[in-house]
Amino acid sequence: MAHRILICDDAIFMRTMIADILTGAGYEVAGEAGSGLQAVERYKALKPDLVTMDIVMPDMGGIDAVKAIIALDPAARILMCSAMGQQQLVVEAIQSGAKDFVVKPFQPARVLEAVQRALGG
Template sequence: MRRVLIVDDALIARKLLRTMLEKNGFDVVGEAENGAEGIQKYHEHRPDLVTMDITMPEMDGIQALKAIKAMDPRAKVIVISALGQEVFVKEAVKCGAKNFLLKPFKEDKVIETLNKIAAM
């Protein structure tokens, strides 16, 4: 079972992702509401995959992505971001994100993307 950490400041997004992932056989090992908490939970749980929002309080997703990749260069982070943030998405990919999804996301696309990245 693939272990996933969800990092997003929006509770509704975290709940929706958790429901989708668990329904499709993923094990959600933790949730974080900002980048700093995401780094801590990554260190604690060492998940197989991370879904990362970009715009969050305290520490944004780009900073958290850089810190996670510095800690574990093999980390598999998928950025999930709202429309209109393409510049940040490109920056995230440059910093090591494996893929990105735009909000609002569709279940089949989320599952397909995570399965593809997990198999890499």
């Protein structure tokens, strides 16, 4: 069965692009979220195999969403998607339980490699 992935980003553009990369490789998009709070809510409802998480989002940022999701499910697998200039936050995300990160602009091969690794580990 295809792995189900939840995509969290406040830009529809980014969500579409990530969804295209993932579905092109045979993954299933379980759902999308446009803010950190929504991400937590969707995670609970959808129980996805993996979450891709933007960092800068309204309501509640990606870092806090990672903490909340890990608190709900310590086994949650989260992949951070950050733009340039967010290194410090990426480190914080990893310390909070995120598995890995990719940097925008996305290279499909790099994204898929990270997804595969996060799902395998």
